[in-house]
Amino acid sequence: KAGVTQTPRYLIKTRGQQVTLSCSPISGHRSVSWYQQTPGQGLQFLFEYFSETQRNKGNFPGRFSGRQFSNSRSEMNVSTLELGDSALYLCASSLGHGSSYEQYFGPGTRLTVT
Amino acid sequence: GESVGLHLPTLSVQEGDNSIINCAYSNSASDYFIWYKQESGKGPQFIIDIRSNMDKRQGQRVTVLLNKTVKHLSLQIAATQPGDSAVYFCAENRGGKLIFGQGTELSVKP
Numbered sequence: 131k132a133g134v135t136q137t138p139r140y141l142i143k144t145r146g147q148q149v150t151l152s153c154s155p156i157s158g159h160r161s162v163s164w165y166q167q168t169p170g171q172g173l174q175f176l177f178e179y180f181s182e183t184q185r186n187k188g189n190f191p192g193r194f195s196g197r198q199f200s201n202s203r204s205e206m207n208v209s210t211l212e213l214g215d216s217a218l219y220l221c222a223s224s225l226g227h228g229s230s231y232e233q234y235f236g237p238g239t240r241l242t243v244t
Numbered sequence: 245g246e247s248v249g250l251h252l253p254t255l256s257v258q259e260g261d262n263s264i265i266n267c268a269y270s271n272s273a274s275d276y277f278i279w280y281k282q283e284s285g286k287g288p289q290f291i292i293d294i295r296s297n298m299d300k301r302q303g304q305r306v307t308v309l310l311n312k313t314v315k316h317l318s319l320q321i322a323a324t325q326p327g328d329s330a331v332y333f334c335a336e337n338r339g340g341k342l343i344f345g346q347g348t349e350l351s352v353k354p
Contacts, residue, residue: 161340163341163342165344173335173344174344175343188341220288222287224340229337229338231340232290235288237286237287
């Protein structure tokens, strides 16, 4: 069974631009969560989608948004990019929503904002 | 507030020795913890988990200990191998939201 895939793997953007990252979960998984990883703040939860609905949200500004499609694939969007948005963005999928389900991570998208 | 912290940022061990990585948490209501391993260029990989109704759980070469009294958990790796070199994170799963510690980088010397 294929793992979680994320595209693109690397991205360079300029301040003020917007970016869309994509995540394809493991087949059969219906929940997708997004995390931001930086050297200073570590791994921080962005949001979780289950059955096309946002179920959980972290403490990030409204510039960070996401969505989930009927096939469980998810996208996250960051508008008006800032230098501090440079990070590794990780997607994790699980069978269901809640703490009973193990989360499987993708390799991440490395975003650099210049 | 929410926090899951680690005691040491780096740990260096000799191949074949046992490794112990520690983690502290602040929320006494926390009831589900997971250890992840992250190798360079990869996402975190599940190692082992433990719920608050247990004090100890064992996997293949790994053991997690949970001390709810002092809000501390540890990951023990037996007979550490070069392939164990990575950053290790403890995390609390709170309703599907993972709250991570800062990570400990484990280096294994041959």
